[in-house]
Amino acid sequence: MGLRSFFDKIEPQFTKGGKYEKYFPIYEMVESFIYTPKTVTTVAPHARSYVDMKRIMTYVVIATIPCILWGMFNTGYQTNMAIQTLGAEAATGWRVALLQALGVSLDPSNPFANIAHGFLYFLPIYVVTLVAGGIFEVIFATVRGHEVNEGFLVTSMLYTLIMPASTPLWQVALGIIFGVVIGKEVFGGTGKNFLNPALTGRAFLYFAYPANMSGDAVWTPVDGFSGATILGVSAADGYEAVIEKGITWWDAFFGLIQGSFGETSTLACLIGLAFLLATKIANWRLIVGCLGGMIGFSLLLNLIGSDTNPMFAMPWHWHLVIGGYAFGLVFMVTEPVSASHTNMGRFIYGALIGVMVVLIRVINPAFPEGMMLAILFGNVFAPLIDYFVVQANIKRRARRHA
Numbered sequence: 001m002g003l004r005s006f007f008d009k010i011e012p013q014f015t016k017g018g019k020y021e022k023y024f025p026i027y028e029m030v031e032s033f034i035y036t037p038k039t040v041t042t043v044a045p046h047a048r049s050y051v052d053m054k055r056i057m058t059y060v061v062i063a064t065i066p067c068i069l070w071g072m073f074n075t076g077y078q079t080n081m082a083i084q085t086l087g088a089e090a091a092t093g094w095r096v097a098l099l100q101a102l103g104v105s106l107d108p109s110n111p112f113a114n115i116a117h118g119f120l121y122f123l124p125i126y127v128v129t130l131v132a133g134g135i136f137e138v139i140f141a142t143v144r145g146h147e148v149n150e151g152f153l154v155t156s157m158l159y160t161l162i163m164p165a166s167t168p169l170w171q172v173a174l175g176i177i178f179g180v181v182i183g184k185e186v187f188g189g190t191g192k193n194f195l196n197p198a199l200t201g202r203a204f205l206y207f208a209y210p211a212n213m214s215g216d217a218v219w220t221p222v223d224g225f226s227g228a229t230i231l232g233v234s235a236a237d238g239y240e241a242v243i244e245k246g247i248t249w250w251d252a253f254f255g256l257i258q259g260s261f262g263e264t265s266t267l268a269c270l271i272g273l274a275f276l277l278a279t280k281i282a283n284w285r286l287i288v289g290c291l292g293g294m295i296g297f298s299l300l301l302n303l304i305g306s307d308t309n310p311m312f313a314m315p316w317h318w319h320l321v322i323g324g325y326a327f328g329l330v331f332m333v334t335e336p337v338s339a340s341h342t343n344m345g346r347f348i349y350g351a352l353i354g355v356m357v358v359l360i361r362v363i364n365p366a367f368p369e370g371m372m373l374a375i376l377f378g379n380v381f382a383p384l385i386d387y388f389v390v391q392a393n394i395k396r397r398a399r400r401h402a
Helices: 003-014 021-034 053-063 065-086 094-101 111-144 151-161 169-183 197-208 230-237 239-244 249-254 266-278 284-304 316-321 325-332 343-363 371-400
Strands: none
Touching (some): 053 151, 065 151, 151 325, 230 239, 266 284, 284 316, 343 371
């Protein structure tokens, strides 16, 4: 019996007036989570597009697949390289034991070994995220009597991809719970939040447990291994020092560098962006605004220069491929709920984030990343941007028809 047939058979017992009417809210949530509900408008005059919430969220998850695959490969590659560097005594933990029991090597030159090792770090974080966040999604949906929608699938995936592989699982659970509850549900749930829930959870962990979210020892999950990120090296000695260490711009573009799961490969992010633009899920104005703000402000700082701060000299094309800029640009800046909704507002919103990420990276010595805080800063100002854009449009039309 197929899943659809199974639901059709049991539906009369769970819907209103059936034998198990008291379970109707839970049944409705599960049924609509798997299938498109019958309440979706499909005819004129209300239907503007057949792209509903379910399809939008599904497309975003599909767009993250290149980042997921590369994230598993790169995490395994960095881990196997660290083990090779430190020696056999570093090959500890249940993941190594499981790989050895299955006959999988720890050779960093073996792509399958890298993917398998990275998968063993990705899966626990993703499962914990789904379970912990999903429980609170269901609790709020049950209390409010509304459906559990597909928005959490996107939140859970994005949250997993912006986490360091070494993050303790209890912190993973705490962060996603904070993101779901404080970043979304307290404002009414999906579509009513003004902050990105995944970034809200990540920001909470960064400020609550900075030792596990930043520094040189968190990006490669091998005890005793320490390696600074490109941003860390650049902040201390300039981006030229990164090149001297043998890391090229192309290494950063393809993603053979340390970082969070899904943030290292600009190429993987751009593949996802092409899909989102082709399906018209992402708005190109947000992308253009964010790129314009980042490039323009980077060029300005390059022109100003500094004798004491080497980050002033970092060109825009390095800002593009390091840290979480590319991932944030593709999957966070374009998030439709927390971004601006007017066309001109989207340009301004994107430009604000682009300027802020460079400002934080270059001017603020305590936090060399910047993209996470820049996006949350933009989220806060998005409603205000839209308000002034709408007011300007009203005044312009009033003058035109005066």
